[in-house]
């Protein structure tokens with residue numbers, strides 16, 4: 117029986133069964149610690165897991181055209197969270213402002229922070245109705261916020277053009293994580309900054325809860341890293357430096373955050 121190759125180690129020699137969830141199997145690389153879904157679901161089925169048919173998402177879809185950003189019930193806390201993440205990320209960049217892409221921009225709160233301090237902002241989001249209230253509030257961004265997977269959108273962005281890219285709780289969703297990281301690397305300017313947050317397989321919850329760990333969602337979270345295997349992969353792709361933060365932006369189910377420099 118052969119498992120899919122570990123994307124960090126580029127082989128399957130050290131890969132073992134980790135746990136089963138529904139019809140999916142997570143495996144673990146004993147060498148680098150990566151936990152990942154062995155057999156990937158078809159992309160269209162992964163999409164369905166995001167936009168789902170549940171009542172909440174239906175209501176959100178129907179109401180989105182009428183909503184503006186400040187109507188969100190969690191507006192204040194979302195702004196505070198975005199302010200903390202964006203200002204930290206922008207501080208890593210040598211220029212005062214520039215071109216900024218948020219991958220998985222969700223409701224656009226990070227983009228709004230960038231706009232507020234003069235950045236030229238771009239976003240990608242899988243679920244279109246999530247960004248509608250942001251676009252209702254910031255009409256000028258219509259042409260810059262795109263719906264879909266980064267894998268399908270990256271060619272719209274110029275190479276060597278971004279000063280800052282963020283992907284907060286996103287890289288674990290990438291189906292072809294090597295290709296997506298290579299494409300992020302390609303659109304960054306030399307010396308530019310990529311900030312991530314992603315679940316941490318080395319966090320206490322992951323170790324204590326094992327198969328019950330909340331970050332194990334096989335349709336959504338395909339590759340689960342720790343700081344050191346992400347660093348290996350990022351360096352392999354070409355990033356010149358990788359720095360872990362002392363603490364993540366949000367603890368959630370156990371995350372780590374890192375700054376990658378091209």
Ligand SMILES: [Zn+2]
Pocket residue numbers: 122123124125126145146147148149150
């Ligand atoms: Zn590995």
